[in-house]
Amino acid sequence: MKQTLALVLLTALLTACSGGGTTGSAGGKGQYSQERSTAFKTMMPNFSTMGKIVKGEEPYHPEPFKQMAATLVAESQEPFKHFTQDPDGQTGDALPNVWSDAAGFAAAEKSFHEAVAKLNAAAQTGDLAQIKAAYGEVGGNCKSCHDVYRRPK
Ligand code: ASC
Numbered sequence: 551m552k553q554t555l556a557l558v559l560l561t562a563l564l565t566a567c568s569g570g571g572t573t574g575s576a577g578g579k580g581q582y583s584q585e586r587s588t589a590f591k592t593m594m595p596n597f598s599t600m601g602k603i604v605k606g607e608e609p610y611h612p613e614p615f616k617q618m619a620a621t622l623v624a625e626s627q628e629p630f631k632h633f634t635q636d637p638d639g640q641t642g643d644a645l646p647n648v649w650s651d652a653a654g655f656a657a658a659e660k661s662f663h664e665a666v667a668k669l670n671a672a673a674q675t676g677d678l679a680q681i682k683a684a685y686g687e688v689g690g691n692c693k694s695c696h697d698v699y700r701r702p703k
Pocket residue numbers: 597598601689690692693696
């Protein structure tokens with residue numbers, strides 16, 4: 551009987567520590583965190599290809615690039631639909647100030663979407679110089695938001 555009780559208590563303790571099956575307080579992923587990650591990862595291949603073209607590592611063809619920029623506008627909306635706060639310890643790489651500084655985070659999100667819209671507008675002109683500048687601004691928005699609201703890597 552004593553052994554059974556000890557086992558029950560130990561199991562409860564381990565379950566509590568593991569955060570219900572995640573990896574614990576640093577980087578555990580709850581449901582929304584998973585959805586955010588999936589959405590960011592979905593948008594990245596297209597954005598990375600655009601980056602290679604902007605850097606001259608892949609050839610620039612205006613028509614497909616216009617399509618990529620339009621796709622980025624659509625795909626970059628999705629991650630921000632999943633910033634519902636997960637339970638403590640399950641927010642993945644999102645720092646708590648995403649929610650405690652909601653106004654600041656909303657401003658960073660707005661700035662990012664504006665930069666993506668500007669990149670799309672530049673892409674539709676077919677002017678590579680404009681595209682390069684606008685792509686750099688999007689990357690700057692990624693970085694400045696990560697610097698403040700994402701767990702350092
Ligand atoms: C990327 C990527 C980011 C941003 C950032 C820009 O391609 O994965 O997180 O750009 O590195 O500075």
